[in-house]
Amino acid sequence: MGKKRNKPHHAQQHSNNGNLSVNQVKMKKKKKNKLKRKELLLSQQGASQGLQKDLFQDSDLEVDSEADSDDVSQDGSSSSLSTKDLQTTLRTLKLLGEDSQLFHSAKVREIRGALYALPMLKDKPKTAVGLISQYLRDHMWEKAGEALAEMNDKSISPPLGALQRWVRDCDAVDGGSIGDEIAPLRVLDIILRVSCPQLISPFQPPNTVLREDKGTVRLFRPFSAFPYVGFEEDKIDTSPESVKFWTSKFEIFHSVPAEQRTPPNYHPMCLWKFKGGDSGENHVRNCKVTEQGFALDEVDPARPIQRYDVPGVPGAFLIQNVLSPEDCSRVLSLSESLSYMPDVPLTGLKSVLAENFCWLISSHLHDTIFERIKTLLPPGAVGFNRRWRLYRYRPGNVYRPHIDGAWPGSGVTEEGQYLFDAFGDRYSQLTMLFYFNDLKELEQGGCTTFFLPCEGRKGTLNAFPVSPRRGSILFFPHGDVEGSLLHEGSAVFAGSKYVCRTEVLCLTKKK
Numbered sequence: 001m002g003k004k005r006n007k008p009h010h011a012q013q014h015s016n017n018g019n020l021s022v023n024q025v026k027m028k029k030k031k032k033n034k035l036k037r038k039e040l041l042l043s044q045q046g047a048s049q050g051l052q053k054d055l056f057q058d059s060d061l062e063v064d065s066e067a068d069s070d071d072v073s074q075d076g077s078s079s080s081l082s083t084k085d086l087q088t089t090l091r092t093l094k095l096l097g098e099d100s101q102l103f104h105s106a107k108v109r110e111i112r113g114a115l116y117a118l119p120m121l122k123d124k125p126k127t128a129v130g131l132i133s134q135y136l137r138d139h140m141w142e143k144a145g146e147a148l149a150e151m152n153d154k155s156i157s158p159p160l161g162a163l164q165r166w167v168r169d170c171d172a173v174d175g176g177s178i179g180d181e182i183a184p185l186r187v188l189d190i191i192l193r194v195s196c197p198q199l200i201s202p203f204q205p206p207n208t209v210l211r212e213d214k215g216t217v218r219l220f221r222p223f224s225a226f227p228y229v230g231f232e233e234d235k236i237d238t239s240p241e242s243v244k245f246w247t248s249k250f251e252i253f254h255s256v257p258a259e260q261r262t263p264p265n266y267h268p269m270c271l272w273k274f275k276g277g278d279s280g281e282n283h284v285r286n287c288k289v290t291e292q293g294f295a296l297d298e299v300d301p302a303r304p305i306q307r308y309d310v311p312g313v314p315g316a317f318l319i320q321n322v323l324s325p326e327d328c329s330r331v332l333s334l335s336e337s338l339s340y341m342p343d344v345p346l347t348g349l350k351s352v353l354a355e356n357f358c359w360l361i362s363s364h365l366h367d368t369i370f371e372r373i374k375t376l377l378p379p380g381a382v383g384f385n386r387r388w389r390l391y392r393y394r395p396g397n398v399y400r401p402h403i404d405g406a407w408p409g410s411g412v413t414e415e416g417q418y419l420f421d422a423f424g425d426r427y428s429q430l431t432m433l434f435y436f437n438d439l440k441e442l443e444q445g446g447c448t449t450f451f452l453p454c455e456g457r458k459g460t461l462n463a464f465p466v467s468p469r470r471g472s473i474l475f476f477p478h479g480d481v482e483g484s485l486l487h488e489g490s491a492v493f494a495g496s497k498y499v500c501r502t503e504v505l506c507l508t509k510k511k
Contacts, residue, residue: 101263104137105347112138129162136169141183144170148190160480163195164403167486185216186459188401192486193453198314199483201452201462205312208464218454222441222465225308225320225472234437234496235329238336246337249289251275253360254418266344271358271387271418288330293362297324299372303471307376312464313450315483316476319373323471328436331390332498335359340392352398354391354489354497360412361386373473377430380506384432385409391489393446393497399489401451404431406479409505428503431478435468436498446497448474451486465490468497475504 081089092111096103103112116138125131128151135144151158170184170191192199204210209221254271261269274293288295299305303321310316323331340355366386374381387410406429411422439446447465454460466474477483489499 101346107347109138128156129158129165133165133169136166136187139184141187144187145190148187148194152190152194158195160482163191163484164405164480166191166195167401167403170401182216185461188451188486189216189453189459189461192451192461193458196483199452199485200455201312202455203457205462207311216459217451217461217463219463220312220465222447222467223310223318224441224467225306225318225469234332234498235325236336237329237333242333243337246334249274249276250334250338250359253412253416264346266346267341269358270341271360272338273360273412274362290364292364294330294334294365296327296365296368300324305372305376310450310464310466310474310476312462313452313476313485316450316466316474316485318466318469318472318474319376320469320472322369322372322473323434323436325470328470331436331500335390335392335498340390352396352400354393354397354399356389356391359388359390360410360418361388377475377504380508381430381504382426382507383409383505385428385503385505386411388434388500388502390498390500393489393492393499395492395494397489398491401486401488403484403486404478404501404503406481407503423505426505426507427479429477429479429481429506429508430475430504432502432504433474434500434502435470435472435474436500437468437496438470439468439492439495439497441465441467443493444495444497445491445493446495447490449488449490450476451488468499478503 092108096108096111102108125134128147132144132147132151135141135147167188170188205220210218211221212219250272252270253273253275256269258265258268274289299321303324305322306320308318308320310318335357338357338359341357342351342355343353344351345353363386366383370383385407387407406427408421408428409423409426411419413419433448441447446468448468449463449465451461451463454462476485476487478485
C-alpha cells in the first residue's frame with residue numbers, strides 16, 4: 001500500500017476557513033430570520049396607521065415588488081411575501097374593514113375581486129337582492145345578469161326600493177353620457193324589465209321620431225314644448241352692485257360639514273335663505289325682492305301656462321311658462337352672486353357632477369308658484385319642497401343614469417332653525433325640475449334623458465331626451481313608487497345649463 005499523503009498545510013487551512021465561513025453564514029441567516037419575525041409581529045400592532053394616505057395618493061398602493069429570497073413567515077417557513085408586502089396588506093385590509101364606502105369604491109375594485117376569489121371568503125349574501133347588489137357594485141355584469149334572469153324566470157318581484165338601489169350600485173357610465181359602455185347598459189335593461197315590466201316601451205311610441213339606433217340604445221329626437229328658434233342670451237348680472245345687493249339680502253343659515261355629507265365630500269353643503277330687509281325693486285338692474293322675499297313677475301297672458309305629456313315616457317310631463325324670462329334671469333343673477341360649490345365625493349375618482357348650492361325659498365314664493373300649477377298636477381299634491389337644489393352644468397358635467405330619491409318637506413321654525421322634515425305627514429312622489437335657460441340640444445347637449453327597455457329587443461334601451469326650455473318645469477315619478485323613471489342629466493357640450501331640483505309633496509308618510 002502506498003503511503004497516505006497529507007494535504008498541504010495551506011490547503012487544510014483553506015478548508016477550515018471555508019467551513020467556518022459556512023457556519024457564519026448560517027448564524028447570520030438565523031439571526032436575520034429571527035429579526036424579521038420580530039419586526040413582523042411589531043408591525044401588526046400599529047399597522048393601520050398611515051394607510052389612508054397611501055390609498056388616496058395619486059399613485060396606486062406602494063408595495064415591494066421584489067420579494068427578498070430570505071423572507072420568512074411567522075412560523076419560520078419560506079414565503080414569497082416580503083415584510084413590506086405583509087405590512088401594506090394588513091394596513092389595507094384593516095382600513096377597508098372600517099370603511100364600507102371605500103371598500104366598494106372603484107379604486108379598490110381589484111382588491112375586492114381578489115378577496116372574493118379566496119375559497120374561505122365566498123360566502124354569498126342571504127337574499128337575491130343582496131347578491132345582485134354585490135355583483136353590481138363589483139361590476140360583475142355577467143353574474144348580475146344571470147341572477148336577474150333567474151329572478152325573472154321564477155316570477156320573483158323585487159321590493160320597490162330595489163330598483164333605485166340596483167341602479168345606484170350599477171353606476172352605468174364612468175365619465176360620459178350613457179352609451180359608452182355596453183355591459184352595464186344591458187344589465188340596466190334587465191333590471192328595468194325585472195323591476196318595472198309595466199315600463200317596457202313600444203318599439204315605436206306614438207309621437208316620437210327615432211334619431212339613431214346604437215344597438216344597446218335607441219336615441220329618439222328630443223322633445224320640446226316649443227321649437228328652439230330665436231333664443232335669447234342668458235341675461236346674468238354679475239356686476240359688483242348686483243352681487244352686493246343679493247348677498248345683502250340672503251344668508252347661510254344651515255350647513256353640513258363636508259365629511260358628514262352622504263356620501264362624504266370634499267366640500268360642505270350650504271343652505272341659503274332670504275334674511276329680510278327693504279324692497280329691492282329697481283334699486284339695481286334685474287334685482288327684485290319684496291319684504292316677503294324673492295319676487296316673481298305677473299303671468300303674461302300672451303305666454304299661457306300649459307301642460308304637455310312627454311311622448312314615450314309614462315308619467316313624465318312638462319309645464320311651460322311658469323316663470324317669465326325676467327324671473328329666470330333674476331334667479332341666475334342671484335345664484336351666481338351667492339356662488340355655486342363644487343360637488344366632489346371622496347371616491348378617489350374625478351368628479352363629473354355639476355356645481356350646486358341649496359336655497360330654502362320663502363313660503364310666499366312657494367305659494368305663488370304652487371297656485372299657478374296646482375290644477376295641472378296629479379291628485380293628492382299638497383305643495384312642493386321649499387328646499388331647492390340649484391345646479392350649474394358646464395362642459396364635461398353629467399349626472400349619470402339614476403332614479404331620484406324621495407324627500408320630505410323642509411322648512412324653518414319661527415326661531416330660524418332649519419327643519420329637514422317640517423311637516424311629518426307628507427313625502428314626495430314626483431321630481432320637479434326647473435329650467436332657467438334654453439339650450440340648443442343638438443349643439444350644446446344638456447337634455448334630461450329617460451331610459452326605458454325596448455319592447456321586442458332585450459338588451460336595448462329606448463332613450464327619450466327632453467330639451468331644457470327657459471321658464472318650464474319637468475315632472476316625473478321617483479322614489480320607491482311604481483313607475484319611477486331611470487334618467488340622466490346628459491352631458492353639456494357648450495355653454496352652461498342652469499336647473500333646479502325639488503319635489504312635489506303628497507300626504508303620505510315614507511314607509
